[in-house]
Amino acid sequence: MTTNNTPLSIKIIYYLTQFVFWVTLLGALLAVFFLGAGTLGLFKETTDTSLDIPLRLELEETGTMTAYGKTYQVEIRDAVGTFEFSGLPRRVTTVIMFGALGFLALIISVIWFFRKFIINVKQGLYFTDGNIGYLKKMSYCLLGLWIYILIISNISAGFFMSTLEFDTVQFKGSKSESGPLLFGALFIWVLSHIFSKGVKLQQEQDLTI
C-alpha cells in the first residue's frame, strides 16, 4: 500500500538522512583513501604524525574562581576534550585509523539501514518484512557500536592512565558515554517486534473482505 500524502516531517527526515548518508560516505571514502595512501607510504615526507583523540577523563585538579569580589574553590573532577598526540610513529596512527574505520563502518551501516527504512516510510510502506529487517540490523549495528566503544574505552583507559603524565593534573580514570547507544539498540529491537506484530495485523486487514 503506497500513499502520496507523506507528512512534511517524514520528507524532512528523508532529505536530511540522504544528506547525512552521502556526506558520511564521502568522508569515509576520503578516510580510506588517505589511510591507504599513508599505509602504502605515499606521504613519505613525514615519518611521524600527530593524532587528535577525543577523550573523557576523570581527573583531580583544584583551582579558584573569582567572581563578585570573592574567591571560590573549584575542583575539576572530569573533563571532555580532544587530546593531541604529536610525533607518533606512522604505524601507531595507522593502527588507530584502521580501528576508527571499523567504527565509521558501523555508523555508515546504521545510517544506511535507516535510509532504507525511511525510503519505505516515505513511500507509505510502513509494516513490511523489509522494514523489520532494517530495524533489526540497525539495532545490531548500534549494539556493535556500544560494544566497540566499551572495549576501546577500557583499553584506552588502561593505556592512558598508565602513560599520561601532566605536571598539575592527576588522572584517575576514563569514562565512556555509550549508554544511550545500548538504550537506542534495545529500543529499536523492541520496535522491530512491534513492527512484526504490525505486519501480521496488516496482512489480516488486507485479507478481511
Added chain:
Amino acid sequence: MPIVVNLDVVLAQRKMSLTELSEKVGLTMANLSILKQGKAKAIRFSTLMAICEALDCQPGDLLEYRGP
C-alpha cells in the same frame, strides 16, 4: 482453516459469474477471488449481507464448518 467458503457452489447454482457478483455487490474481483479461494482471514457482516442479498441466499449457504 476449517471454515470453507462455498461461494463457487452458490454462484454455479445461481448461474452467476464472479464478474456479475462483483458488479452487484461493489467488491473488487481481487477481493472476491480471495474469498472464493478460501484465502480470506475474515469477512465483514456488511460484505456477507451484500453477497447474501445479491445471491438471494443465507450465510449458512456460503459458509460451512468442516471440523478436523
